[in-house]
Amino acid sequence: MSKTLLRFFLKLFAALFGLFAVTFVIYFFNLDMKATSLIEPIFLKHYEKIPRKQYV
Numbered sequence: 001m002s003k004t005l006l007r008f009f010l011k012l013f014a015a016l017f018g019l020f021a022v023t024f025v026i027y028f029f030n031l032d033m034k035a036t037s038l039i040e041p042i043f044l045k046h047y048e049k050i051p052r053k054q055y056v
Contacts, residue, residue, distance in 0.1 A: 026032055
């Protein structure tokens with residue numbers, strides 16, 4: 001019982017540490033803003049197809 005509980009907590013800790021490491025790398029290298037330049041043309045293409053009720 002104790003061994004399986006310890007193994008569970010070790011796996012949980014490893015998963016949480018891995019998630020923290022990934023989010024830290026994304027934050028440290030500002031990858032979210034760099035990925036925006038790749039994704040933005042896809043969003044613009046999508047939103048330009050939506051019919052508008054008001055014209056600017």
